[in-house]
Amino acid sequence: MATPEITLDPTTKKLSIIGFSGDFDKLVAVFTLATGAAAVGYEVNLFFTFWGLDAIKIKQGRSPVGKGFLPKVFGIFMGGLKSAPVSRLNFGGISPQIFRHLMRKNNVATLEELVEAAKALEVNFYACEMAMHILGIGKEDLIPEVKEVLGVASFLKMSENGQTLFI
Amino acid sequence: MATHQIDVTKEHCPMTFVKTKLALAKLASGDTLEVRVNEGEPLENIPRSSTEQGYKVLSVTESDVKGQHLILIEK
Numbered sequence A: 001m002a003t004p005e006i007t008l009d010p011t012t013k014k015l016s017i018i019g020f021s022g023d024f025d026k027l028v029a030v031f032t033l034a035t036g037a038a039a040v041g042y043e044v045n046l047f048f049t050f051w052g053l054d055a056i057k058i059k060q061g062r063s064p065v066g067k068g069f070l071p072k073v074f075g076i077f078m079g080g081l082k083s084a085p086v087s088r089l090n091f092g093g094i095s096p097q098i099f100r101h102l103m104r105k106n107n108v109a110t111l112e113e114l115v116e117a118a119k120a121l122e123v124n125f126y127a128c129e130m131a132m133h134i135l136g137i138g139k140e141d142l143i144p145e146v147k148e149v150l151g152v153a154s155f156l157k158m159s160e161n162g163q164t165l166f167i
Numbered sequence B: 001m002a003t004h005q006i007d008v009t010k011e012h013c014p015m016t017f018v019k020t021k022l023a024l025a026k027l028a029s030g031d032t033l034e035v036r037v038n039e040g041e042p043l044e045n046i047p048r049s050s051t052e053q054g055y056k057v058l059s060v061t062e063s064d065v066k067g068q069h070l071i072l073i074e075k
Helices: A025-037 A049-058 A068-079 A091-105 A111-120 A130-134 A152-159 B014-023 B041-052
Strands: A014-019 A043-048 A125-129 A146-150 A163-166 B002-007 B032-038 B056-062 B068-074
Touching: A014 A025, A014 A049, A014 A152, A025 A049, A025 A091, A025 A111, A025 B014, A043 A130, A043 B041, A049 A111, A049 A125, A068 A130, A068 A146, A111 B014, A125 A130, A130 A146, A146 A152, A163 B056, B002 B014, B014 B032, B014 B041, B032 B041, B041 B068
Parallel strands: A014 A043, A014 A163, A043 A125, A125 A146, B002 B032
Antiparallel strands: B032 B068, B056 B068
16 A cells, blocks of 8 residues: 655644544534644644444445455444444443433434534545454545555555544 | 624533634634624633634623623634
8 A cells, every 4th residue: 555645744733633433422522623723724633443443434324334244244233424333321222312412402413413523624534544444444434535555554644743533 | 893792591511602712714804703602611612712712802892692602703
């Protein structure tokens, strides 16, 4: 795979987030920070790995995404953005729906609205090559906003001179 | 030189900033945007972040509604 060309602008404030978790509440944190930072002028890089990849699949429900039997089973059990569980008190998937209801009721952006805002603000989406390989996921399974499939070295280069978070 | 308006008083973080930023991005050079905000974080940070991003904050005034302010920003 060709190494993407990464240019660094030392004058730009930068936030890079490693999105490891596929949990609803942690994804809300990822996208709240990402959109807030992008809106106040930061360059924002989101690097999704392992369960975080579920958030950027094209198929947002439970679907046999992936190449091979085991990846397809994972795909069905984990699903995409719309089937993300909360990290505590998930109650078999009822809690995320309750959270979505409470967010709408209290006029707070839902997870889906935050993801759309991140796209509109031109936040940079990246995906982890190694985790995609393990889970049998191809770039074609991910939303078109994913700019590149990267490894650790490229991510470190990209996040240099900025703030980095692991969620 | 059009003047646009948005009201983010019913929004919460981060959408106060997101909606302002997206509205500013749509302006043509010389256009202005009047943003109605609540006191607190949006009032403190929208003028600062707009200036940092190269926009010109023309004024910050109290509105006719208690606790709400109007920020006038030019691109």
